Amino acid sequence: MTKYHIRNILSGLMNAAAIKRSFEDSGLRCTPQRYAVMAFLRECNRHPTAAEIFEAVNRLDPRCSRATTYNNLRDLVQAGLVREVAVEGRAARFDAKGMRHHHFICDRCGNVEDMVWYDVPRPTSRTLGRRVLHECELIFRGLCSKCALPRSSRKVSNARESRINGARPPA
Secondary structure, eight states: OOHHHHHHHHHHHHHHHHHHHHHHHHTOOOOHHHHHHHHHHHHOSSOOBHHHHHHHHHHHOTTOOHHHHHHHHHHHHHTTSSEEEOOTTSOOEEEOOSSOEEEEEETTTOOEEEEEOOOOOOOOHHHHTTOOOOOOOOEEEEOOTTTTSOHHHHHHHHHHHHHHHTOOOOO
């Protein structure tokens, strides 16, 4: 067994222990389905939708129903272990990254990217009125780096990809 395999196994065991401990600390039972949802989210490098999470978890364990996956997501969000990122006009995305961060949402393709955290000034109690503020987070909106390319660059890029893939560029 190589050092890589040993490190990978140990990393998986540490992640498993961390997930189980986070469930215990939040008062959630560690069911196989809930664990699978959380493990997928922790390993995922993007912000998947509930449908994408269901498909991934269901591939590993076909006994995991859509309703169970959605209910587990709801429970994980309510426990504060997972964040739901609401994207207007599109399906909500989910995020289980432990560190605090903001999000950037692309208005064209809907991609959600992590942004470095910085403290946001809290509103004064006078402006809040009787509201109770739990958290402040920012959602930046605009065009991601792929969508922000000038159209001419995209055409050149698409033509280049077509040549690489063996297709003829459109006339």
